[in-house]
Each structure stands twice: as C-alpha cells, then as structure tokens.
Amino acid sequence: MKVLIPGPLLSYTQQREVEAVGSTLAELLADLDRQYPGLHFRVIDERDRMRAHMRFFVNGEQVFDMSRPLHPSDFVQIVQALSGG
Amino acid sequence: MLDPRDGRTLLAAAKTGHLGPTIFRSTNRGRSWKEASQPPAFAKSPNDQKARAVDHTFWLTPCHANEPNVWYAGTSPQGLFRSEDGGDTWQPFSVINDDPLYREWMGSVQDGTPDGPKMYSIIVDPRDPAHLYFAMSGGGVHESLDGGKSFAPLVKGMEVVEMFDPANIAFHDPHCVRLCPSNPDRLYQQNHCGIYRIDRPSTEWTRIGRKMPKKVGDIGFPMVVHPRDADTAWVFPMDGTMVWPRTSPAGKPVAYVTRNGGKSWQRLDNGLPETQAWWTVKRQAMSADVHDPVGLYFGTTSGELWMSRDEGQRWTRLAQHLPEIYAVEAAKIP
Numbered sequence: 001m002k003v004l005i006p007g008p009l010l011s012y013t014q015q016r017e018v019e020a021v022g023s024t025l026a027e028l029l030a031d032l033d034r035q036y037p038g039l040h041f042r043v044i045d046e047r048d049r050m051r052a053h054m055r056f057f058v059n060g061e062q063v064f065d066m067s068r069p070l071h072p073s074d075f076v077q078i079v080q081a082l083s084g085g
Numbered sequence: 086m087l088d089p090r091d092g093r094t095l096l097a098a099a100k101t102g103h104l105g106p107t108i109f110r111s112t113n114r115g116r117s118w119k120e121a122s123q124p125p126a127f128a129k130s131p132n133d134q135k136a137r138a139v140d141h142t143f144w145l146t147p148c149h150a151n152e153p154n155v156w157y158a159g160t161s162p163q164g165l166f167r168s169e170d171g172g173d174t175w176q177p178f179s180v181i182n183d184d185p186l187y188r189e190w191m192g193s194v195q196d197g198t199p200d201g202p203k204m205y206s207i208i209v210d211p212r213d214p215a216h217l218y219f220a221m222s223g224g225g226v227h228e229s230l231d232g233g234k235s236f237a238p239l240v241k242g243m244e245v246v247e248m249f250d251p252a253n254i255a256f257h258d259p260h261c262v263r264l265c266p267s268n269p270d271r272l273y274q275q276n277h278c279g280i281y282r283i284d285r286p287s288t289e290w291t292r293i294g295r296k297m298p299k300k301v302g303d304i305g306f307p308m309v310v311h312p313r314d315a316d317t318a319w320v321f322p323m324d325g326t327m328v329w330p331r332t333s334p335a336g337k338p339v340a341y342v343t344r345n346g347g348k349s350w351q352r353l354d355n356g357l358p359e360t361q362a363w364w365t366v367k368r369q370a371m372s373a374d375v376h377d378p379v380g381l382y383f384g385t386t387s388g389e390l391w392m393s394r395d396e397g398q399r400w401t402r403l404a405q406h407l408p409e410i411y412a413v414e415a416a417k418i419p
Contacts, residue, residue, distance in 0.1 A: 004248055008328045016247075053199060060250060064193075077248070082277070082329040084198030084222065085260070085306045085367040 001072050003032065006080040009043075012036040020076075025056060026066040028076060043078065053081040086145045087114070087416035088171070090153050096172045098142035098158070106141040108158070110172050114418070123174035125158050125166040127182060135188065137162050144205035144369070145172075149214030159204030163191045163221045165233075179233040187236075190224040190254040198222055205368065206262035210269055218262060218272070225257035226274070242290035244278040261308040261368040268315035271346075275308040275320055275368070282347050293347025297322070301334050301341070307371035311379060316346045319353075319373070319397060321366040321383060331386055332363045340371075340381070340397050353397035364389070369412035384410025 003020050005013045013036050020035065022028030026048075033040035043054045048066065050056065056063045057077040058070065070076070088094035095111040097118070108121040130136050139160045148155035158166040158175060167178035181187040192202060203222050210216035215232035218239070225243070227236040238254050245256040258277035265271040270285040280294030280303045294303025304325025311317035319342050324334045333339065339354040364387035371383040381393045388407035393400050 007326075010327065060253070062193075079246070079249075081198045081223070084200045084203070085323075085331060085365075 001028070001070065001074050001076060003028070004075070004077040006078050008080050008082075009039060009078070012039040012042070021072070022070055024066065024070060025058070025063060025068045025076070028070055029066075055079040055081065086147065086414055088147050088156075089416070090147060090150055092419040094171055096145050096156065098145060100141040106139050106160075108142060108145075108172055108175070112171070121168075121173050121175065125160050125164065125175040125177075127164060128177050130183070137164070139164060140201050142166075143203045144207055146207040146209065149209050149211070152214055157207045157209070157217075159207050159219060161201035161203045163202055163204040163224060165204060165207070165219060167233075179229070179236065181227075181236055187224070190238075191221060192223055192255055206259070208262065208264045208272075210264070211266065212269055218264070220259040220262045220274075222258050222260065222277070223255055225254045226259050226262055239283075239288060240290075241288055242283075242292070243274075243276060243281060244292065246278065260306045263308050263310045263318070265310045265315035267311070267313050271315045273308050273310055273318045273347075275305050277304070279303045280305075280308070280320055280347065291347075293343070294320075296343075296348065297341060297350050298352075301339070302326075305365075306368035307366050307383070308368075309371050309373050309381065312373060312375045313377075314344075317342065317344050317396075318347070319371070319381060321371055323365045331365050333365050336361050336363050338362050338364065338366075338385075340383075340400075342397055353393075353400075355398060356393075356400035357391070363387075367411060370410050372413050372415045374415040375417055380415065382413050382415055384413040386410070 003018050020031045022031050029040050086096050093114050097109045100106045107124040109118045111118045127137050141161050142158050143161050144159035146157040154171040156168045156172050164182045165178045166175045168175045206220040208218040217229040220226045225238050225240040228239045229236045240257045245251045249256045261275045263273050272283050274281040279292045281290040282293045283290045297303040301322045302325050305323040307321050309319040321340050324332050338357045341350045343350050364385040366383045374380040378396045384390050386409050390404040391400050391402050
C-alpha cells in the first residue's frame with residue numbers, strides 16, 4: 001500500500017511516497033524497517049509506543065492502535081508535528 | 086505584557102519546574118510581583134477521560150479599552166481563559182475548551198508539538214470587544230462575532246502540509262496572527278506553510294510569502310505589523326526544511342519587510358551576524374514600538390536581545406548571555 005513519509009524521515013526513504021505491505025500498522029512499520037533500516041525506531045520506541053509528536057493516519061483518519069488492521073488499498077500517512085516556537 | 090489601559094499593570098506567564106504553571110502580576114511596572122490567586126486551569130470534569138490540565142499559559146491579551154481589567158489568556162494544551170480583575174483570577178472562557186468539535190481540532194497528546202500544542206494570537210477588534218480572533222497549533226484560526234459565545238474557523242486559503250486535506254481544520258498550523266492597528270480589517274499571518282494576509286470582510290487568506298526569495302522561503306514564527314501603515318509588516322524567516330531545526334536559514338539571521346502588503350519583500354540584515362549564527366526568533370519574541378520611525382525588537386533562542394531604531398535598516402545587539410527568549414514586548418510608558 002501507499003505510505004506517505006514525513007520530511008524528517010526522508011533521509012531514510014529518499015522519497016515522499018513509498019510502497020509497503022502489512023496486515024496491521026505494526027506489520028507495515030516492520031516492512032518499512034526492512035526496506036529502510038532504522039526507520040522503525042524513529043517512530044516507535046523500545047516499549048512499542050508511538051513516539052511523541054508522531055502521528056499516523058489511515059485513509060485520513062488518525063490511528064492510535066498499532067494492531068489496527070490494514071488493507072492493500074489503504075493509504076497510510078505518517079506525520080511529524082514540527083511546530084511549537 | 087504591559088496593560089496599555091493603565092500603563093502600570095504587567096502580567097507574565099511562568100512555568101516553574103516543579104510547581105506547574107502560573108501567572109505573575111505587577112501593578113507598579115515591575116517593581117514588585119505577586120502570583121495570581123487563581124491562574125488559568127481547566128474546569129473539573131471527573132468523568133471525562135479526556136480531561137486536560139494546563140501545562141503553561143502561552144499568550145496574554147489585554148482586552149478592549151472600554152473593558153478595563155479584562156484580559157484573555159491562551160494556554161498549552163489549547164484553552165481560552167478570561168480574567169475580569171486584572172489577571173488575578175481566571176476562568177475558562179467560551180465553549181471551545183470542552184466543545185467536542187474543537188477538541189477534535191485541537192488534537193491529542195500524540196499531536197502535541199515539541200513543547201505542546203498552543204492557543205495564541207488572541208485578538209480583540211479595537212472597534213468592537215465582541216469581535217475576537219484566536220489561533221491554535223494545531224487547529225487553525227477562529228473568529229467570534231458574539232463576544233465568544235461561539236467561534237467559527239477562518240482558514241480558507243491557508244495551505245497545509247503537502248498531501249493533507251486543508252478541509253480538516255486540525256491540519257492547519259498558523260504560527261502568529263496580527264491585526265493592523267491602522268486598519269483593523271487587515272490581518273497578517275505567519276503560518277507553518279507560508280505568510281498570509283486577509284482583508285475583511287473577505288474570508289479568504291492570500292499567501293503573500295510566495296514573493297520571498299526561494300533560498301530563504303516563507304517559513305518562520307513571528308509576524309510584526311506597523312502601528313500606522315497597514316501595508317508594512319516584518320517577518321523573521323526560519324529554516325523550514327526537513328527537521329525544522331529552529332535556526333536561521335543557512336545560519337544567516339535576517340528580517341524581511343514588505344511595504345506594499347506583501348507584493349514584494351526586502352532583506353534587512355545590516356548589523357546582524359553574516360554567518361554561523363545558529364539561532365532564530367520565536368513567535369512572541371519580535372515586536373514593534375509606536376515611534377516614528379518604528380523601533381523593532383527581537384529576542385533569540387540563544388538569549389540575545391536586538392533592536393533597530395529605523396524600521397530594520399540597522400540592527401544593534403542590546404544584550405546577550407540571557408536564557409532563551411520566548412517573548413519581547415515594546416511598551417510606551419505614559
């Protein structure tokens with residue numbers, strides 16, 4: 001499925017939009033880490049929690065549950081909150 | 086913030102490391118300070134799983150000249166508060182703190198920006214105290230025409246991060262909105278996605294930052310308006326590439342001015358470091374006085390205070406080695 005990558009993670013993917021697979025959000029992130037080693041730890045911490053300021057949207061709806069089921073036709077957006085100053 | 090209505094009351098928001106947020110007040114222009122007896126705090130709602138606590142007060146606005154002692158405060162997380170006794174006691178104001186739709190637009194802790202989502206740019210129309218604006222990161226610009234009984238979004242024309250839906254108010258990230266004192270129908274905005282202007286009664290913002298040099302871009306935090314000329318406004322661009330490092334583009338701090346409502350911009354860097362200056366200016370840390378020519382002031386993330394006596398033509402450093410500067414206000418002492 002199509003995954004939108006936020007600016008701060010472009011150093012991993014080199015592109016804004018990538019393809020990845022997985023039947024849950026957790027699996028999708030695991031696949032992204034296989035393709036782009038190190039990316040997973042930038043968005044999920046060692047206790048498997050979403051890092052602060054990291055947001056996930058599936059088809060435009062914000063998701064907080066890593067076990068959220070995904071379908072190949074879904075569009076996943078990863079967003080980094082950057083503002084504050 | 087000095088109360089322009091009495092020329093002697095000062096309010097300052099503080100967040101102590103261990104004891105939480107508060108407001109300090111001085112009624113003698115800063116000679117002595119006393120803590121507010123009831124600082125801004127959200128209403129108790131024991132059964133609400135999404136109940137919030139104020140982390141810090143971020144913005145203070147003295148109300149209309151005809152409403153002495155009335156102040157508004159914006160907090161992080163986003164909340165709107167009002168004091169009717171010169172800032173000593175504060176109550177939640179309007180419906181938006183608990184309105185389900187506004188709460189959705191304000192986002193969750195997960196959405197929180199690095200130092201927390203904020204409410205700010207609380208603006209009172211100098212012609213009408215019932216006409217209010219505020220802005221939120223995240224959550225857009227909003228307007229009330231009925232003294233805060235209700236608010237509605239004012240985001241048309243504002244862009245959001247690429248590939249997101251601008252119809253979703255939660256994605257809008259204004260950084261600083263300013264109303265022109267000489268023309269209260271004109272507002273300028275420095276946004277996460279560019280510099281904008283709106284001329285009411287239009288409800289659509291125009292991105293005027295497109296005319297900024299490409300190498301500098303139109304990303305930043307502060308927006309300053311001229312006290313007498315609504316065509317003149319200043320910005321202080323920030324490096325808006327990739328990770329948003331809170332530094333000046335290429336380590337070269339610079340202000341830009343428009344003198345024609347955003348049709349063109351001029352670089353103002355005379356006196357500023359020419360290279361290797363890795364600081365920037367946050368949204369409340371740049372302001373103008375009312376002199377002619379206008380004096381400009383800004384404080385940096387590295388703890389320096391700068392001023393220009395001639396509308397930005399020449400900059401001079403007034404102080405250094407201060408802590409990070411969050412806010413700079415110019416006030417005329419009667």
